[in-house]
Amino acid sequence: MVDIRGLVERVGPTLLRPVVVPEETGGVGDVVIAETEDPGEIGTADVVLGVGVTSRADALELLRECGAREATAVLLKPPVSCEESVVAAAADAGLALVEVRRGTAWAQLVWLLRGALAGTDAGPAGGSQQQVGSAGLGDLFRVADAVAEVVDAPVTIEDAHSQVLAYSARQDVTDPARVSTIMGRRQPDDVLAKFRARGTFRQLSRGGSAIYVPEQPDGTLPRLVVPIRMGGELLGSMWAVVTGEVSEQRASAFAETAALVALQLLRWRVITDSERQRSARLVRSLLEGSEGWRAAANELAVGAEPHRVVAIDVRASDGTDEGHRLAMWEWITRGIGRGPMVAEVGGVLYAVVPDRSGTGGWPALREALLGHIREMDAADPRPLVAVGTAAPLAELPVSRGRADEVLALLRTGMVERDIAVHEQLWHTLVLTRMAGAASDAGVDALGPLARLRDNDHSQGTEYLRTLHSWLRHPGDPRAASGELNVHPNTFRYRMKRVSALLGADLDDADVRSALLVQLLAERWNPHG
Structure with missing residues (x-):
């Protein structure tokens, strides 16, 4: 088991002191993670991150709490990390005090620390939902260290999507691009x-030898890049930060390590697939409300607080839905501390997250999610994200049903x-539910509305839309015509034709209400 010195050394002096x-x-x-108002569940030997701790008083209180619970170390940002009283309190409590460099994002630091801890264990890291994604990375960190010795340069190992899986401990040659890559978990x-x-x-997609990339005009140092392949499939790549061109012998030795990686x-x-499938089975028990949901909640260590179900549908025009779903699954389960619990049901990803x-x-x-969607390439399929209401664990199927209802819209x-949230669409949902009930009752077959529908189909008119706008804006032909983008006189002429075809008394309030219900049922029924 690594100690705090080894952990700090692995993450590197770029981020920690x-x-x-x-x-x-x-x-x-x-x-x-311990925030100012919530020290969290601090346990023996834990490394505690003082997120939001900016005052000396808060820092001293956190140190006192950590000392009482026999934690190992507290990480704070300057200037509070340099306060004499804070330093003295850490020493008195027998705690390690580590300064987090300014500008370091806590989210990335948590991931790096947990990745470094995973690098000390060759086997799966336990197997809880919290650790899915880091399981099995231990050997990769050790391999990264070994490859760094071969190429004599710092190394990152990345998957086919440029996501960082592991990196070498040495930090002697670096630049802002490498720091950002490690902190952001991707280039x-x-x-x-x-x-x-x-x-x-x-070149990576086609070749198998090392590729030298010269220094960039912005000061990005040269790279030596090697593709990682197995059976013709590109699994990822290795990136070494070098100071200049390297010998052919060293480049070849670097390329030869790709088979081991x-x-x-x-x-x-x-390992990751196995953990994902095990976790998904438990999450499905919660979503379906099966008899074993309590045991599943216990095994996942889910808190009793209300949760929301988030439905994510990814459909690709080229038929690569499964690959895009997997990429979204991997992305969504990364994060600070316990990530969302995810399962796939019927081609839809369902994430369960505390409200x-x-x-x-x-x-x-x-x-x-908003940031991820906005940063997606134009060619990537945009996911549909629908959010159910907050519900106790026993009622998660209700939240899932409401997420599905929004997803249909x-x-x-x-x-x-x-991102569409159930509570924010109540008016639309009222109309769709009413439309569904009206359609089930066969209201569309009643009355004279079929005449307008037949005329629209045979003559290419827009009498249904015209009537709907007239009913939505009673006594205001200008507003109704504006909704249809036609001149008011054109609108009035259309309404004369509509009245003639209907042969109904449009001055009767009940007739108008009945027609509006029929039109709403036709427009808002998602299954119609």
Whole structure:
């Protein structure tokens, strides 16, 4: 088990600086986030991140709490991390105090710390939902260290989507692009664009030898890049930050390590897939409300607080739905602490997330999803995201049903939003439910409305729309004609034709109400 010194060394001096480290330190347990108003579940040997701790008083209180619970270390940002009283309190409590460099995002730091901890364990990291995604990465971190020795340069191992899976401990040669890549868990978009412009990824997709990428005009250091393949499939790539061109012998040695890394990537994929499937079975029990939902909740260590079900539908025009769903699944389960619990049912991803503010809650996931959708390439299929109401664990099937109801609106185009939330669409849902009930009752077959429908189909007129606008804007032909983008006189002429075809008394309020119900049923019934 790694101690705090080893953990700080692995993450590197770019992000962390030890301030106080006791002479005797035990192994690190877990990484815990403690915000100002909530110290969290701090346990023995934990590394505690003081997110939002900016005052000396809050820092001293956190140190006192961590000391009482026998934590290993507290991570704080400057200037509070340098306060004399804070440093003294850490030493008195027997705690390690580590300074987090300014500008470091807590989200990325949590991921890096947990990735570094996973790198000390060759096997799956337990198997809880919290650890899905980091399981099996231990060997990859060790392999990254070994490859770095071969090429004599810092190395990152990335998957086929440029997501960082592991990186070497050495940090002697670096640049902002490498720091951003490790912190953001993937190469930044601007860096990727530059490598694409140079044809680097095109070479990766076709070749098998090391590719040298010269220094960029913005100061990005040269890279030596090697594709990782198995059976013709491109599994990922390795990126070494070098100071200049390397010898052919060293480049060849670097390329030869790809076979070993490919085996580890396949092993990691098997472990990750197994964990994902196990977790998904438990999540499906919650979504379906089966008899074993309580046992599933216990095994997933789900809190008793209300949760929301988020339905995500990814459909690709080229038929690669499964690949895009998997990419979304992998993306959504990364994050701070406990990520959303995810399962696939009927080609739809369902994420279960606590309905609370702060780390790991629904608002945080919402912002992450919005950012992810807006940053997607134009060629990528945009996911449909529908959100059910908050519900106790025992009523998650209700939240799922409401998410499905909203998803139906998105699929039919009745609603166009990046993220559609059930409570925000109550008026639309009233109309769709009423339309569904009216259609089931056969109201569309009653009365003279069929005459307008037949005329529209045979003559290409728009009398149904005209009548609907007239009913929506009673006594206001200008507003009704504006809705149809026609001249008021054209609208009046159409209404004369509508009245003649209907042969109904449009001055009768009950007739108008009945016609409006029929038109709404025709427009808002998603199954009609």
